[in-house]
Structure formats: structure tokens, C-alpha cells
Amino acid sequence: MRTGFRRGLAGLVAFGVMPMGAGAETQIIHDPEFTRMEQEFGVSWAADDTQVREKLAALEARFGKRPNIVYIMADDVGYTELGSYGGGKIRGAPTASLDRMAAEGMRFLSFYSEVECSPSRGAVLTGRHPIRNGVYNITLPGETGSGLHGDEVTIAELLSDAGYYTGFFGKWHLGDDEGNHPTEQGFDEAEWSEGNPPWWVNNKNASKDDDIGGFTQRTLMHSPGPEGFPYDTGGVMRAKKGEEPQLVYEYSMEKYNTYDTEVADNVIAFITRRADSDQPFFVNFWGKGNHFWGAHPDFRDTPAETNTAAQMVEHDYNVGRVLKTLTDLGIAENTLVVWSSDNGPMYTVHPHGGYSLLQGGKGETREGGIRVPALAWWPGMIDPGQDPLDIIQITDFFTTWASVAGVLSEVPGDRVIDGVDQSGLFLLGEGRGRRDYVFHYNRTKLEAVRKDQVKLNLKPRNPDFHFYEVFNIYHDPAERFPNEAHNGIWAGPGMTKMIQEHLLQIEDYPHRKVQSYYKDFDTSFDPQASPVYVPQKTVDW
């Protein structure tokens, strides 16, 4: 929910030498490291901005409206899962549509998400790291107070205010409280999963023997099962802006297994409805693939025979359907399509939870947890076959879409925006990126910092060694060899200064305070719920 904002004095002070993007009046408060880069590169960035604006103006003249934006967020897809990233077939899950999307567009080699699900979702909508916007935990069924706060300003709000028609479909996972819902966060229409993620484990209608793909519910019981813990995880909700959300259906095993395809159907219907409108659209397809729970019956015959593989192939098929829809409707050239994962693989459920050849997974700031695949596709505007190495972070989508839609000047100026405008990288190509640094948070902790090739891991991993680990990510993308001598030297004063300035800025712009609690759960102990087990057949002797 957008509640209005002021342009703070601090914003004016922090503002660097060159104006950013189209809005010369923009006063985005960036990280001090960005401001330092801006002072160094501002002149060439301004020249790039001119080219970007010309390219966009020519397109708008041709189509008579600003470009549509489609964002597809996949779930738990590791860096090396797609064929174009060295995965696909070798994982028993070929990804033909995503590989074609990569070949026809841009494949980011250094894209960083947040460490896990809800945090990445909040970051992409607000352009702010989870620690700043308050969504720094995975929101769980029954949890309240931890969803996306109404005072955060989402890209959907910016675009909606600027005349875009905005839609959301899929796994929301940003809170179920009043004020959290997509139609209260800038979306004109939405159909989304409630109960936080689409949560079949422990659902009141679930049985332990439900067949959800490569395994049954029985193998998933991390906490007491449905019989002992019947929780109403809700179902799929629908609303238009200003309306009360309505339940479309309660979860069922069948619906659960085919959810990614259902979301794709909704997205395709939305695009088809809105294609000819005078309004440009912004639509989100936040699918279930390849999250480990469930597998569409039509895609279970992969060579790998895992839920991950089935979901990856299903999701790939659905991405292809969306791109085909845009092409068939003749609007592909006026539509920027961005696809990314939300975070790395979830190894607690191996082999059903994704994979990365990089070290680490979901929940970790090791590369495997945060370096994930991301693609951009825009025929005629993004040249085919590009694979930029430029660092880009998930918060950058916020600022980049704002730039592409011409609303950078509306980005709030009273808070730190971590995202930077990467429209030059998207539309002009490799080397036009605007960051060589990333701050990697894990929930409330700053765990790692990347600058150029060097990554400093602030989380001690060796109890006998009080120095931090330093890696050269070019030499050692899987982080096996800490502390090559010359990295250690580099990571000294330069890195320290960058971190200090980042932390000092937080004093001026404090983090959003979060107070989450659980509701509705009867956690009182019932001895009948865990009776002493007696086998049905016993030998009497």
C-alpha cells in the first residue's frame, strides 16, 4: 500500500554529480558505494541514458504506448539448472523454452537474489534489501505481522499510478494480513496463493499418503502431520483493487500438483485480455516450478524422476507458452520479459529441491544460495545471444522497470533504494551495468560483500581461524579456496571503507521494525495426539 512519501533532505545531500535516467529531478537515495561509482562513471552513464531514452522513445512512437513488462519468478532454481547455464539435460530436465529465451535475449551470468523466498519477493517489488523493507524471513502459514508493510512502495504502485494496468498471478508469499495482499500493494487484479506459500504439507485436506510426485506427503513431515496438526492453509484467492479478496478454491492435491500451469493459464489470459488496450500492462507470473512440492502428472516422465525435474520441465513449458502468446499477439516487441529464480536450491529435500554446482543453497550467502539464473527477452530491443558478466541484484529490477516505464522520478526519496537502474545494461549490453558490488544479507545479518572479483565472507566458518574468508569469484566460483594472498590484501581497507559507509547510512535510514507472531494454532500438549504405538499385528507368545 502506498501511503505517500517525502523527499528527504538526506536524499538531496546523498545525491551525486550526475542526474540518473530520464528523471533529472530524481533524488534516489542510493548506497554510498553507488554514489562513489556515480562520481566516477556519471559522464558515460549520462551518455548511455541518452541512448536508452532515444531507444524507448522510438518504440513508444511505434506502438503508441509505453512497453509492457512481464516478470516470471521461478522457485528454487539453482545457477546451473538451465541448459544455457550448463544444466538442463545433464540434470535429466531439459529446458528448451528457457534456453531459447536465453539465446534470443540476455542471460545474466552474475545475477544475485536474496537468500530465500519471501525476502527476494519483497526485494524485487520494493527495490530494497529485505533488512530494510522488513520482509527478511520466510513468512510461514499462520504467521502474521511479517508480510510486506503498507508503507513500502512497490513497483506495482509506481506503475499503476503512472497508467499501467497491473496484474499478479501465483505464489505471493508476502503475507496474508490485511494490507499485505497484492491488490493492496499496487496490483489492479490478482489471483494468488494464500496461507503464505501454496502449502500442502499440513493442509487440513491433505493425507500423508497423497501422491505429490516423486514422493508422498508422508516423507515430508517435518512437523506433526495433518492428522495431528490440521491447519487451514487456505487456498487460492482472487481480487481486484479495492475489493475484498475471495476464495477461488481450497487447496486440493490435484490443484496443488498442477499449480504452475494454472498460474501460467491465468497470466496468458491476462495478456490476451490486455494486449490491445491503450494502457501498457505489468504482469507477474510467480510460478511454483521448481519448488519441490508436487509434480504435474504430465511431466513426471523425466529421466531424473524427481519432483524438481518434473517441475522444471513443466515450468519451462509454461514459460514457452507465455512467450508464444506475446509473439502470437504481435506485442513481443513492445514487451520486456524478465525471468529469474528467487534463490538457490533447497537441499533439505534432496533430490527433489533443485541443485547448483556452486557451493551452498537456499538460506545461505554462499554463491549457490544467491547466484541464480536470470534472463531478459525483448525482441528488437535486447539483442539476441548476450551473456553479460555485469553484476546485477534482484533489487535492480525495481529501478530498471521504473526506468523503462519512465517513472524513475516517482521512486520514493525518503528511504534507501538498493536497486540501481540497469536499463543501460538491458538495452545497450555488456559493460553498461551500474554496480560492481553487492551486500549479501541473510535475514538480519550482513554475511558477505562482493566487490569486483572479490567476495568477503563476514560469517566465520572456521572456528580456529579468526580472519574472514576471502574468495576470488573468478578464480574460484564454488568458494573452495579462501584467502588467496592477493585477495586478502585487496579486501583490506577498500572493502572495509565500503562496509563502514554502508552501515553508517543505516543510522540515517533505520530498518523497518517487524513484529511477527503466530495465530490460530492450538499448541497445547494433547497426549492422545501421540499415543504409544502398537503394531496392528502382534505375535502372542
Add this chain to the structure above:
Amino acid sequence: MRTGFRRGLAGLVAFGVMPMGAGAETQIIHDPEFTRMEQEFGVSWAADDTQVREKLAALEARFGKRPNIVYIMADDVGYTELGSYGGGKIRGAPTASLDRMAAEGMRFLSFYSEVECSPSRGAVLTGRHPIRNGVYNITLPGETGSGLHGDEVTIAELLSDAGYYTGFFGKWHLGDDEGNHPTEQGFDEAEWSEGNPPWWVNNKNASKDDDIGGFTQRTLMHSPGPEGFPYDTGGVMRAKKGEEPQLVYEYSMEKYNTYDTEVADNVIAFITRRADSDQPFFVNFWGKGNHFWGAHPDFRDTPAETNTAAQMVEHDYNVGRVLKTLTDLGIAENTLVVWSSDNGPMYTVHPHGGYSLLQGGKGETREGGIRVPALAWWPGMIDPGQDPLDIIQITDFFTTWASVAGVLSEVPGDRVIDGVDQSGLFLLGEGRGRRDYVFHYNRTKLEAVRKDQVKLNLKPRNPDFHFYEVFNIYHDPAERFPNEAHNGIWAGPGMTKMIQEHLLQIEDYPHRKVQSYYKDFDTSFDPQASPVYVPQKTVDW
């Protein structure tokens, strides 16, 4: 040296249902697992063979001779080093030529080498695993008796006998004894590195302060340095078949740093000389890239600033030059070009020794040591853009080249040949491969066995756990999660039978006995060689 062979009775008995390839009279003694596959798939293989023969006959009719074969062997290049395998740029070493070669041809996703240098070199020339042909160690400077035995029959001998003109250029590393040299192993002409590998460490002309790229010699001294251990590692040798090898030059630092390019120059000159001959040619370019020692001055400016990156980029450039030569001469369509690594990265010298996102490196049967990149390029004969998942092992090149050249019938029938004919895979595409198994030896030990998706590691790694590790290579290419339940079950009786039959066959066809020893080294202790160190500057107090 080819010493003649007999077709053994055991070979006739082991011979399966269907004749193989062009030579219906061929009686290759294969592994029993291959014979089992042949019984299952022989009918469709025979149909594939007919197509392959027709395709080759049409080409021969067009060019009036059998196809040329170029084999490029790179050094210590890990699975994920090339851009087309998810490396390249992300390692600070873009590989434009090899990526183009992959895009225009075939990129093997499941190519397995032997675990290290000399063993892979012997295996590719003989079609036999190192344990069988005797070259199961890395041959070292001064070592004798461990090179490629004269009774082994090389692909160069087969092709030379059949009218090919055969050339060898580069890092031989298969022994320096009389009888070992390339011109004594079937090559009509050769220029190669002596002293086993091109060995600058400990060379009598080397200084510890020599600049060999990302570091000096001083940082490389694993054993006593040049001053204490001046060894004549020789230099580059040249010969024609039947002639005594002549020293072209002694090693020098300059020559050492630019060796890959020099080898490429020789290969290009050979191809240019032989292009118009009535004889087809078989030429080998066994380069130095990206072996960690040395870096060409022209390629030291990579973003990664390592020897590995410099050599990878240099070698990539040289591969491009070879392909361009074939194209410019108009013989590309009559030339099969195969490129592969010899083994995985050498981590003892990180960051200068290559890299793989897979676990393990050179000297290990972990995937990182043996699953390496390999490409095939043959315009008009191999369709572009293919990436077969079919398992192929380095010994298969022997049999495949014999098939392509029409000399399968000349493969010796008195010994086990591990290579299988993969000409169907090369010329007809994915799914036409002829093995779903590999035996992975490490020196004299059978350490791992692959069958379909399952890999059984026979080397115990957990001292508290007496079961073997079993991995599903589709689920877990980096071998992090041993013993997924259903793999363990699969790896039971089926795998055991396959291993037993493999081992029983060895009783009928024993391994070649090897007796290596060192010569020329004065290893007597000289106390003067290690005097007590006294700094040049001392404080007198």
C-alpha cells in the same frame, strides 16, 4: 611400435550377435558389459552402421579420399571451463573459438577421460584403459620403462598402415625411451616435447626467478630447485618415421611460455602441406593450454590474471587458427576435428591449475577429475548445435576414428579393447551412443563404476561407514549426497554382476606388466647442497 597380433580364440567366443561397423570380419574383444548391450541393441546398431557407411561413402566419392582426422588434446581443462559448459567468461577466460566449435558441432555432456595426463594419452592412442596398456602413471622426467610399450597398437599405426599420413605435435608425455617416441608409435612425422612433459621446473637452464606468468619458478619448487637439482629435461625433438630423433632446441623460459602457440604453428604448417595430397591425414595437436606452467606474454591480460586463464585464452585462439586453416583450405568438410581435455583441473597449484564446478580434480575418480569437456566438429557431417548426453569415454576415440577411416577390421583381436565405436553418435546424433557404462580406474585401482545414471564409488571415503558410496549423477552431478535409497538398491546385483564379469575377463587377458625406474639422478646426500642459511644482512650486537 606395432609388432603384429593374432586374433585370439577368446575373441571369437566373446563376439556377440551382430557384426560391428564396416568390418563384418571384426572380432574386437570388448568388455562383457558391451557384449551384453550388443546382444540387446545389435539390430538397431546394424541399421545405424549402414547409415554411417552410406554417409562416409558419399563423402569419399566427393573428395576422392577418406576423411582427415585432427585431434586436439588440451591440458587440465575442467568440465565447466569453456563458455559453452557454463564457464569461459565467468572464470575470467572467454573461449570464443571453442564455443563456436561447439555451436557448429557437437558438445559431449558426458565425456570421461582417465584421471590424469599420461594415462589419458595412452588410452586415446590404444583404445585401452591405462591399467591394460601399462601407462597408468604420469611418466616423470628421468623415469624409464613406463612409456607406451612397443607391443601396444596405436591408432596412428592403424591409420598409417591404411594409407593415412600421420603427424604428431606437442606434449607427448608417453615416455622418452627408445621405442616410446611418436615416430616409433605410428607417426610419419613428429615434433614433440622430451623429458616427459615440457618440464621447466628443475630444468638445468631454469632460474627460480624466471617469470612464467602468474608466478615465478620460485613458487613452484615442490622438490629441490635447479641449483640443487639441475636436471636435463631436454627440449623439443623432431623426427620422421625410421629416423633418429633430433633435438630442435633446448627448453628456455621464452619457448616454454609460448609452447602451445608453437605447437599450433606446426600443426597448421602440417595441414597446409598435406591438404592437397592424395593421402588423407591424421594429425595431433596436443597443446600446453591450460596446464599451469607458463603463460604466453600476449595473453596475460585476462580479467582473472592467472596462468590458467592466460593459457585457456591462448589455447582457444590456437584452436580457432586450426579451424580457420581447414576452412580456408577448403578441406573442413572432409576433416573430422575432435577436441578434448586430458583430465580435470590440477588443484595443487590453485588458482593457476584449472577449475571445475564438479567435485574433485586431476588424479581423482570424482566427477571433477574425469568428466571433462569434449567437442567434435565436421561441417556437413556433424550437424551443428548438438549436445548429446550419451556417455563416451576417451578410449572410444580410438575405435571411432578407426571406424571413420574404415579400418575397424584392423583393430587387434588378441587383447581387450575398451573403446567402442561411437561413429553413430558422431554422425547420426544423440541417442546413438554405444555405452551406458564406464569403468573408472585410478592407476592400478578400479575406483568407480558408472552405469546409466548411477555411479558406484568403490573407494571408501568415510572410515565409519563400510558401505560404498552410490550417487545418482543426474540428481547430484557434484557427488554431494551419497546413497539415495533407490540408487543403493539399483547398485546392488546389477552393478555387482557387471563388475565381476569385467574382473573375470582380466584373468583371460592380463594387464601389461610395467617396470619403471629412474636413471641419471645422483641422489647421494651432499651436505653442501643444503648449507645452514645465513642472511646476507645481519645486525652485529
